[in-house]
Amino acid sequence: MAKMIHSMIRVKDADQSIRFYHDVFALTVKRRIDFSNFSLIYLGNEQTSFELELTWNHDMQSEYIHGNGYGHLAFVVDELESTFEQAQALGYQPKAIKDFYNRDVLVAKFFFITDPDGYEIEVIEKSDVYR
Numbered sequence: 001m002a003k004m005i006h007s008m009i010r011v012k013d014a015d016q017s018i019r020f021y022h023d024v025f026a027l028t029v030k031r032r033i034d035f036s037n038f039s040l041i042y043l044g045n046e047q048t049s050f051e052l053e054l055t056w057n058h059d060m061q062s063e064y065i066h067g068n069g070y071g072h073l074a075f076v077v078d079e080l081e082s083t084f085e086q087a088q089a090l091g092y093q094p095k096a097i098k099d100f101y102n103r104d105v106l107v108a109k110f111f112f113i114t115d116p117d118g119y120e121i122e123v124i125e126k127s128d129v130y131r
Contacts, residue, residue, distance in 0.1 A: 080125035
């Protein structure tokens with residue numbers, strides 16, 4: 001059996017990305033491996049062993065191109081509205097909270113927020129479907 005352990009994204013400014021993920025999702029640096037021209041920075045929290053790996057290429061000057069395939073990271077939170085308000089207060093500009101229904105059944109309540117490198121992040125309220 002396989003265990004999923006991390007997902008990786010490339011970032012242009014490591015400090016800015018670390019601050020964003022800490023401010024909005026309370027992730028902290030679990031470990032960091034610095035090489036001569038790049039760093040691998042692993043973020044996580046006590047809620048899960050899954051980590052977000054930030055790959056920072058030290059000499060990268062231009063923005064990363066994400067391509068035309070749509071993908072996103074997702075976080076589940078206990079209090080969606082308070083997370084939304086906190087992100088707004090910190091100037092991160094989350095998109096509006098949405099309700100997602102399948103016929104008459106609420107599947108999820110969520111919003112999207114964009115990180116400093118343009119990655120879309122879905123923030124979902126904890127429920128029976130999303131834990």
